[in-house]
Amino acid sequence: MSRDGDYAQVRRAVEFLSLNWNDQPSLEELAEYLGLGVTATQKLFTRWAGLSPKAFSQAVTLDHAKRLLRDEELPILDATFELGLSSPSRLHDLFVTHEAMPPGIWKLKGGGLDISYGFHACPFGQALVMVTGEGEKATLVGLAFCDTGEEKLALEDMQGRWPNARYTENLAITGQFAKRIFDPAHWSPETPLRVTLIGTDFQIRVWDTLLGIPLGKAKTYSDIATHIEKPKAVRAVGAAVGRNPISFVVPCHRALGKSGALTGYHWGLTRKRAMLGWEAGVAG
């Protein structure tokens, strides 16, 4: 719970670090900017991500981003077989089973779909969770982020994607998902997270590819374009990645520009940096 409340300050820290990314700010400078003591700053970060401020600022540098890209190692995992089958590097990752929604539903813009939604505090601010189905068959269709006070905008953004669906607030249902997603202790292959992708064919192939990028790794937009056998569609890939309705679970934050630059993020570049830094802590 303290971890969730920390994001407001972590966000300021990440902003500060990316603003001054060229001249490695010292812990003292960071603490001063935050208006905290040096030890309070230390504690804030370890509580938030199990990462010291220094380790965190290293994790969000260009160099580190390039390192994520470099390790060629495995080709992108084929996302269609990930249930139960995992590479070592995936051991600590969030496990997901996913299916694509029949194109008909996409064309109807969510018509006939009942969606429960709810906001929950998470390490990256407020998470908007959207779920269809109940009990065993409940499946995640949307995940968005915003800062406290911007909930309405985020909800409108998401509702605009499937304007014909029926929306009901239901914190009991969405809370289960939130807990499972943001607490690495709940990540396990035995209880994979059920996810349903609603989008065009092209988008789904792109999101499929994203799901195959393990924690602690990243791919460039052109890597992804090559993987779906449309090597020149880099720009269209960027658009599709940005359109991803299940942010974080479908790890769109692991898509980087060829130079390692973070290029863009629908829910704010700062959040993308925070996610990568947080993941560096989870991975280590």
Add this chain to the structure above:
DNA sequence: ATGACATTCTTGT
């Protein structure tokens, strides 16, 4: 560091 432009796919009209 900045800017022009090539290129592919989605989406709204």
Add this chain to the structure above:
DNA sequence: ACAAGAATGTCAT
């Protein structure tokens, strides 16, 4: 059908 735009990439300056 068509045109605009997108979380890119590359090359020139």
